Amino acid sequence: MISKNKSISKLLLSIISLVLCLVLVAGHTIPLAAASGKTSKQLEEARQKSKELKKKLSSAQAELDDLRSVRKEKSDDLAWLEGRTREQQEAYEDALNRKNNALLVMEQTSSDYAAAVQEYEDQVEAYGERLALMYQLPKVSIFEVLLSSSDMQSYFSTNKLIRIISDTDELMLTRLQEAEAYAEEMKVQAEASFLDMERLVAEADELLAEIKANRDISAAELKKASSAVSEAERESLDAAAEMKKAEAEIASLQEKYKKELAAEEAARKAEEETRKKAAAETEAKKKSSSGNQVSKSGWTWPVPASRSISSYYGYRNLFGYRLHTGIDIPASKGSKVVATKSGVVLRCSRSTNEGNFVTVDHGNGFISVYKHLSKYGSSPGQRVSAGQTIGYVGNTGRSTGPHLHFEIQKNGKAVNPLKYVR
Numbered sequence: 444m445i446s447k448n449k450s451i452s453k454l455l456l457s458i459i460s461l462v463l464c465l466v467l468v469a470g471h472t473i474p475l476a477a478a479s480g481k482t483s484k485q486l487e488e489a490r491q492k493s494k495e496l497k498k499k500l501s502s503a504q505a506e507l508d509d510l511r512s513v514r515k516e517k518s519d520d521l522a523w524l525e526g527r528t529r530e531q532q533e534a535y536e537d538a539l540n541r542k543n544n545a546l547l548v549m550e551q552t553s554s555d556y557a558a559a560v561q562e563y564e565d566q567v568e569a570y571g572e573r574l575a576l577m578y579q580l581p582k583v584s585i586f587e588v589l590l591s592s593s594d595m596q597s598y599f600s601t602n603k604l605i606r607i608i609s610d611t612d613e614l615m616l617t618r619l620q621e622a623e624a625y626a627e628e629m630k631v632q633a634e635a636s637f638l639d640m641e642r643l644v645a646e647a648d649e650l651l652a653e654i655k656a657n658r659d660i661s662a663a664e665l666k667k668a669s670s671a672v673s674e675a676e677r678e679s680l681d682a683a684a685e686m687k688k689a690e691a692e693i694a695s696l697q698e699k700y701k702k703e704l705a706a707e708e709a710a711r712k713a714e715e716e717t718r719k720k721a722a723a724e725t726e727a728k729k730k731s732s733s734g735n736q737v738s739k740s741g742w743t744w745p746v747p748a749s750r751s752i753s754s755y756y757g758y759r760n761l762f763g764y765r766l767h768t769g770i771d772i773p774a775s776k777g778s779k780v781v782a783t784k785s786g787v788v789l790r791c792s793r794s795t796n797e798g799n800f801v802t803v804d805h806g807n808g809f810i811s812v813y814k815h816l817s818k819y820g821s822s823p824g825q826r827v828s829a830g831q832t833i834g835y836v837g838n839t840g841r842s843t844g845p846h847l848h849f850e851i852q853k854n855g856k857a858v859n860p861l862k863y864v865r
Contacts, residue, residue, distance in 0.1 A: 479703040486696040493689040500682040507675040514672050517665040524658040531654050535647040542640035549633035556626030563619035741784045742863040743829045745813065745849045746836065749774035753846060756859040768857035769812070769850025776817055776845040778836040782827040783811050783849075783864050791819045797848070798840025801833050808855075814848035815840050 744750070754771035786805035793799050799816040817837025827833055838845045851860045 479700060479707055482696060482700045482703055486693065486700055489689060489693045489696055493686065493693060496682060496686045496689050500679065500686055503675065503679040503682050507672065507679050510668065510672045510675050514665065514668040517661060517668045521658065521661040521665050524654060524661050528651070528654050528658055531647065531651045535644070535651045538640065538643040538647045542637065542644045545633065545637040545640040549630070549637045552626070552629040552633040556623075556630045559619070559622040559626045563623050566615055566619050740863065741829055743781065743783050744864050745780055745783050745811075746772045746774050746778060746847050747781060747830075748778040748836075756850075756857075756861065766857070769814075769848050770860050771846045771848050773844065773846040774836045776836055776838060779832045780813050780816060780820070780834040780836060780847055781830050782833050783829065783851075784809070785828045786811075786826075788821045788823055788825045788827060788833065791821065791823055794840065796841045798842065799834070799837060800840075803827065803833065808853055810852040812848075812850045812852065814850075815842045815846060817845075 749772055751773050752770050753773045754767055756770055757767055758765065759767045780801075782803050784803075784805045786803045786809075788801060789804050789810070790800075790802040792802075797814040799819065800812060800814040801816065801819060801821060803811045803813075805811065813834055815837055816834040816839065819834050821827060821831075821833040836845055836847050842848075849860055849864075851858050851863055
């Protein structure tokens with residue numbers, strides 16, 4: 444009873460140890476898995492952000508190209524207007540010079556006209572005075588002039604002088620009238636020319652003012668376009684910097700994710716190894732608690748669920764008097780059959796008498812045979828350890844009921860198994 448309680452205690456202790464091992468391993472694995480999951484999410488978010496930044500950078504670059512094109516257009520327009528301004532300034536200055544020249548000509552013509560008028564008026568006044576003087580003289584007939592003359596030559600000289608004076612005054616009056624008319628004509632032409640020049644100057648001045656206004660507008664638009672280009676360049680550089688930062692973050696997260704996956708894989712392998720080790724220890728403890736212990740020589744009992752023997756090694760009269768080459772261990776159908784010693788499975792076969800059977804080579808000339816199995820639990824070429832399941836109890840072949848026929852062969856000859864297994 445005490446031995447049974449000890450076995451149960453050992454079994455419970457082994458189960459508890461296995462559970463603790465799994466909890467400890469899982470305790471390390473879960474945070475690692477959670478860490479990699481978090482990093483994976485961060486990596487996906489970083490990639491999505493990088494994708495959006497690429498679109499933003501592409502859009503910013505396209506906008507920058509458009510703004511640079513607008514700036515070049517405005518710069519060309521301003522250069523053209525500045526050229527037009529210089530040309531128009533020259534035309535304006537030429538028109539202004541011509542206006543000034545016309546003004547000078549008009550002033551000179553007006554001065555000449557005034558002088559001619561004054562001379563004409565002076566001459567008319569002088570001529571009137573002479574006429575008045577002549578009319579005030581006594582009326583003398585030509586006969587009287589002749590009588591008063593000392594001689595005929597004197598008479599003719601006086602008369603001729605009177606005529607010359609009269610003719611000269613008339614000629615001078617005519618010339619003065621012509622000069623007055625010419626001066627008036629020149630004055631009219633000079634005034635018309637001045638008005639034309641003044642109109643040209645006004646038009647040139649208006650056009651120049653318009654061109655200057657357009658130039659100022661173009662300069663303002665160019666300044667605005669240049670400012671927009673500068674802003675777009677800054678945004679493009681910022682986007683490029685953000686893109687570079689995002690790529691660095693992605694690289695860092697990828698490296699972190701790789702390390703976390705490696706750590707998780709190592710933890711998983713450690714967990715698997717611990718689980719296998721714990722399972723092996725549990726299995727060994729189960730075997731120990733059930734009395735299926737491996738001896739110092741490496742042999743163990745083939746049916747952990749049954750310690751009974753229904754037929755021993757030796758001669759018997761069953762199906763004829765002959766040597767029974769092994770021992771028969773009765774057990775429930777499906778009970779585990781384990782390798783009695785570590786080795787390599789040679790055969791998993793079937794015959795009429797033996798039914799399903801497994802043969803294991805243990806080396807050093809030892810072979811164990813397990814007959815009448817219900818099914819196999821191993822395969823040819825498989826390396827097995829002592830206590831590892833290789834089949835299940837059955838009733839196949841020539842058999843009187845579910846049991847295992849177990850035998851050991853040494854150098855090809857059957858020997859009593861009880862010399863090796865207990």
